[in-house]
Amino acid sequence: xxxxxxxxxxxxxxxxxxxxxxxxxxxxxxxxxxxxxxxxxxxxxxxxxxxxxxxxxxxxxxxxxxxxxxxxxxxxxxxxxxxxxxxxxxxxxxxxxxxxxxxxxxxxxxxxxxxxxxxxxxxxxxxxxxxxxxxxxxxxxxxxxxxxxxxxxxxxxxxxxxxxxxxxxxxxxxxxxxxxxxxxxxxxxxxxxxxxxxxxxxxxxxxxxxxxxxxxxxxxxxxxxxxxxxxxxxxxxxxxxxxxxxxxxxxxxxxxxxxxxxxxxxxxxxxxxxxxxxxxxxxxxxxxxxxxxxxxxxxxxxxxxxxxxxxxxxxxxxxxxxxxxxxxxxxxxxxxxxxxxxxxxxxxxxxxxxxxxxxxxxxxxxxxxxxxxxxxxxxxxxxxxxxxxxxxxxxxxxxxxxxxxxxxxxxxxxxxxxxxxxxxxxxxxxxxxxxxxxxxxxxxxxxxxxxxxxxxxxxxxxxxxxxxxxxxxxxxxxxxxxxxxxxxxxxxxxxxxxxxxxxxxxxxxxxxxxxxxxxxxxxxxxxxxxxxxxxxxxxxxxxxxxxxxxxxxxxxxxxxxxxxxxxxxxxxxxxxxxxxxxxxxxxxxxxxxxxxxxxxxxxxxxxxxxxxxxxxxxxxxxxxxxxxxxxxxxxxxx
Numbered sequence: 357x358x359x360x361x362x363x364x365x366x367x368x369x370x371x372x373x374x375x376x377x378x379x380x381x382x383x384x385x386x387x388x389x390x391x392x393x394x395x396x397x398x399x400x401x402x403x404x405x406x407x408x409x410x411x412x413x414x415x416x417x418x419x420x421x422x423x424x425x426x427x428x429x430x431x432x433x434x435x436x437x438x439x440x441x442x443x444x445x446x447x448x449x450x451x452x453x454x455x456x457x458x459x460x461x462x463x464x465x466x467x468x469x470x471x472x473x474x475x476x477x478x479x480x481x482x483x484x485x486x487x488x489x490x491x492x493x494x495x496x497x498x499x500x501x502x503x504x505x506x507x508x509x510x511x512x513x514x515x516x517x518x519x520x521x522x523x524x525x526x527x528x529x530x531x532x533x534x535x536x537x538x539x540x541x542x543x544x545x546x547x548x549x550x551x552x553x554x555x556x557x558x559x560x561x562x563x564x565x566x567x568x569x570x571x572x573x574x575x576x577x578x579x580x581x582x583x584x585x586x587x588x589x590x591x592x593x594x595x596x597x598x599x600x601x602x603x604x605x606x607x608x609x610x611x612x613x614x615x616x617x618x619x620x621x622x623x624x625x626x627x628x629x630x631x632x633x634x635x636x637x638x639x640x641x642x643x644x645x646x647x648x649x650x651x652x653x654x655x656x657x658x659x660x661x662x663x664x665x666x667x668x669x670x671x672x673x674x675x676x677x678x679x680x681x682x683x684x685x686x687x688x689x690x691x692x693x694x695x696x697x698x699x700x701x702x703x704x705x706x707x708x709x710x711x712x713x714x715x716x717x718x719x720x721x722x723x724x725x726x727x728x729x730x731x732x733x734x735x736x737x738x739x740x741x742x743x744x745x746x747x748x749x750x751x752x753x754x755x756x757x758x759x760x761x762x763x764x765x766x767x768x769x770x771x772x773x774x775x776x777x778x779x780x781x782x783x784x785x786x787x788x789x790x791x792x793x794x795x796x797x798x799x800x801x802x803x804x805x806x807x808x809x810x811x812x813x814x815x816x817x818x819x820x821x822x823x824x825x826x827x828x829x830x831x832x833x834x835x836x837x838x839x840x841x842x843x844x845x846x847x848x849x850x851x852x853x854x855x856x857x858x859x860x861x862x863x864x865x866x867x868x869x870x871x872x873x874x875x876x877x878x879x880x881x882x883x884x885x886x887x888x889x890x891x892x893x894x895x896x897x898x899x900x901x902x903x904x905x906x907x908x909x910x911x912x913x914x915x916x917x918x919x920x921x922x923x924x925x926x927x928x929x930x931x932x933x934x935x936x937x938x939x940x941x942x943x944x945x946x947x948x949x950x951x952x953x954x955x956x957x958x959x960x961x962x963x964x965x966x967x968x969x970x971x972x973x974x975x976x977x978x979x980x981x982x983x984x985x986x987x988x989x990x991x992x993x994x
Contacts, residue, residue, distance in 0.1 A: 386591035387541075387598075388493035391423035391458075392483060394474035394502040397514040398438035398909075398916050400428050402575050403501050406546070407458065409580035411445055414460030418591035420491040421458035421584070424483045426474045427451050428514055434880035437918055453479075455486065466490075474502075475511050475519030477529045484533050495595065497542035498563075501577070503914040504547025506672070506681055507554035507731060507747065512914050523558045523747045530562035539564050541595035544602065548572040548915055549672045549679050551625050553635070553730045556712075557749040560632040565595035567602050570623040570681065570729045571671045571722060574906070575917030578602060579609035599626035600715045607717040620869055620892065620905060622719040623671075625727035631712035638708040639730070640754035642688060642701040647754075647761050649694045657694065658765045659801060661758075662980035664690030665732050666803050669724045673857070674871065674888050674910065680738070681729035685709050721859060721869050730755065734803075735982050736763035769981040774798040778974045778989040786994045787965075790838045793973050795987055799831035801979040807835040810933075812970040812990065818942065819931040820966070821855040822976065833975050839993050843964045844872060844889070844928065846951040851944075852966060854930045866895040869905065870961070872928065875943055876907070879923030879953075884943070885909060886929070887918065891961040902961030926951040926959065968993050 391410075395403045407425065415421045429451040431441030441449045445456075445463030453472040457464040472479045488496065503512040509522035521529075533540070540563035545555075550568035559566060582605045587598060603624045609615060610622050650657045668686035672679025688702040688709075713727030733739050739759060750756055774797065781792040793807070806822040820841055827833050842853040857871030870893050875884040887909050893902040908915050920926075927943045927950050934940075944950075951959065974988030 384492040384494050385420050386418040386493065387495050387497065387587065388420040388422060388487060388491045389497045389499060390484060390487050391421070391425075391499050391501060392474070392480060392511075393423055393425045393500075394511040394513055396426045396428045396474060396516075397503065397512050397518075397914070398436070398911060399502060399575075401438050401440040402577065404440060404442070404444045406501060406577060406580055407444055407463065410458045410584055411461055411463065412581040413584035413588050414458055414462075416588050416591070419584075419587055420493060422487045422491055423456045423458055424453055424469070424474075424479075425456060426453035426472060426513070434878055435883050437878055438916060455483070471515060473513050473516035473519055475509075475513045475516055475521055477521055477525040480521060481529045481532060484529070485536075488533070488537055495541040496537055497544065497595065497598065498540055499542075499544040499546060501546045503916070504545055504550040504568075504573075505913070506549040506552040506679055506729070507558075507749070508743070510545060510547055510550065512912070518912050518914075522743075523554065523749065527558055527562070527748060530559060534562045541565065542567065542598055544568070544599075546573070546577045549681060549729075551623060551627075551728060552681055553632075553639070553684060553728050554747065554749050556627055556629060556632050556728065557636060557752065558747070560629040563629055565599045566627040566629055567599045568625060568627070570625065570683065570725055570727065571621050572908070572915050572917075574610065574615075574622065575919070576609070576615075579605040582608070596626065596628070596714060602626075603715055603717050610719070620719045620721040622717065623722050623725050623727075624717050625713050626715035627727065628712050628714050631708065635705070635708040635712050635728075636753040638701070638704040639684070642691070642698070642705050643754040643758035645697040645701040646691060646694060647758055649698060650758075650761055650765065653694075655765060655769070656800075658762055659980055660694060661691060661762050662766070662803065665734075666980070669722055671722075671725075671729050672915075674908065674915065677910065677913075680731055680733040682732050683724065683726055684728050684730045685726035686724055687730070687732070720867075732759065734980075736760075736767055739763065766981040769979070770983065772983040772985040773801060773977045773979045775975065775977050775985045775987045778987045780973065780989055780991060783989070783991050784994065785837075785839050785991055787839070790836050791973070791991065793835045793837060793975075793989075795833045795975050797827050797831050797833055797975075797977055799827040802827060802977055803980045803982075804978045805833055806976050807833075808972075808974055808976050808986070808988070809837065809841060809966075810972040810988070811966070812972055816932050816934045817972060819854065819933065820852055820971075823855060824858045825975070833977075835973075835975075837973055840963050840965045842870075842893075843962050844874075844891070844926075844951065845960045845962065846926075846954065847956075847958075847960065849948075849951055850960075850962065850964060851928050851949060851951065852964075853961060854928050868893045868895070870902070872961075873941075874907075874926055874928050876909075876918070876920075877925040879921060884927070889926075889959065891959075893961060904959040904961070920953045920959070922953055922955060924953040926953065966993065 430439045453469045455467040509520035511520045542565045543563040544567040551570035669683040671681045688705040692702040716727040718725040776796040808822045809820040810817040843850040844853045872889040890905040972988040976986045
């Protein structure tokens with residue numbers, strides 16, 4: 357009996373055993389996309405719109421959309437734009453950092469982390485660790501949304517004095533994540549200027565695919581609703597396919613009729629990070645080849661390297677400010693002729709970039725863009741003061757050594773460019789006259805030359821504007837002036853336009869993007885804020901015609917596109933130089949000189965005669981060492 361009882365109990369135990377085994381965890385999704393969104397700055401409003409675009413689709417059984425969203429306490433005011441105090445996704449306005457699941461039509465709050473510094477890598481690590489523990493998936497993607505600066509870093513947490521995650525902090529967090537899940541299938545930067553070789557070099561050990569823009573991004577950023585729709589329809593796509601989808605939906609948005617005026621500057625690339633080591637080796641070989649040429653060729657060889665930089669496509673430039681990022685392929689193409697060794701190394705760089713950049717889109721302004729930029733400042737002090745040498749990538753390739761050698765030779769050049777006195781065909785200009793303005797320069801060392809118009813007053817000169825020019829084969833700078841200049845207007849009023857940048861869309865197409873320094877006073881506000889206006893200028897007809905493209909504000913070096921709204925006031929900003937050479941910015945306070953944004957939210961650019969009076973015309977010439985010379989001649993406009 358005892359034996360039978362034991363046997364019976366054993367059979368019974370076996371019968372119920374399956375119900376006693378601990379339940380398995382949820383089956384992994386195909387994708388978990390992790391959005392690290394620092395909205396604690398003047399990009400708060402557009403990033404909330406990004407969330408709403410994602411909510412149009414939301415998470416599915418196969419795709420998890422998880423976000424950490426930190427917001428700013430400022431809220432809306434007539435003096436600010438880009439901030440908001442509205443709720444989103446069923447949640448009331450918050451000013452802390454919320455850990456959220458993005459669902460269809462709503463946001464599900466998992467936790468409120470309080471006020472956090474999104475620029476602290478510890479908070480990025482906490483977000484990643486929390487997400488991979490709660491939302492397992494076969495593939496993981498990490499997408500940053502905020503301001504970007506290229507290799508100096510990503511994010512700008514305003515409540516933490518603009519703190520960011522830089523390229524010394526990023527690899528520490530990603531290395532820890534990689535130890536837990538392997539490489540990210542995709543790392544994306546919905547931010548400006550992150551399509552940069554040094555950034556790719558930093559994240560390459562920890563991710564397979566990178567999506568980023570060489571240039572500034574428009575304020576609306578990525579186009580999330582169609583992106584998430586396509587991912588939901590095909591959740592088995594890999595990181596490269598998802599990257600191409602990001603680029604395609606970005607292109608479709610900005611090339612649609614409603615946004616066509618904004619697409620000139622757009623760039624976005626899909627980068628195979630497994631190819632970055634090979635590209636680093638190719639860049640090192642090119643640097644070594646150029647070092648050899650510079651060492652044996654001296655100053656003429658240095659000038660050729662500097663010319664190669666100047667003639668490459670540049671990204672993140674506004675007025676005198678620049679991120680100093682240049683297209684790698686353009687630079688390689690421009691130095692091919694230095695020597696047979698340089699030509700071979702340059703071809704290897706070009707091939708390596710083409711292998712790494714598997715997909716891209718670019719607007720007409722950057723028709724020559726190839727998907728990855730590299731840092732090349734104009735001076736040694738900028739290089740040393742930037743912190744570039746503090747980053748892990750600094751010693752992993754030979755590019756910095758080339759920069760050091762070039763700067764070493766250029767720094768010895770303290771002689772300003774040789775410019776002869778300016779000559780004009782007429783110093784008294786009548787209504788229908790056209791004056792020829794010329795000056796001879798030492799043309800082999802001209803980095804930049806501009807034709808400058810200034811209005812002379814009793815104790816100062818006001819710079820009306822400057823447009824680029826270049827010496828001919830004989831070293832002659834040559835321009836004409838008929839007593840007119842560019843203007844910006846609102847359809848009723850117009851003001852002389854102080855152009856400071858002039859970039860051709862496509863060679864020989866006679867279309868340019870021009871840059872105008874200005875100030876804006878928001879509707880209902882009192883403060884004037886510095887902005888840069890961009891216009892598309894067409895010279896195909898006898899009279900130049902133009903239209904407004906975009907406006908950017910730069911706050912602590914962070915660019916942000918701003919929308920012009922009905923009731924805003926605009927005024928141009930000029931540079932004044934007094935008799936002692938002191939420079940200052942001036943703008944008119946006369947209400948009659950202001951431009952007003954109307955229902956069409958538009959500004960126009962044109963050409964009009966300037967008032968009669970005393971003017972100076974001439975040239976400002978900068979050489980590759982950064983030395984400048986200006987020469988002017990006075991003229992009277994009748």
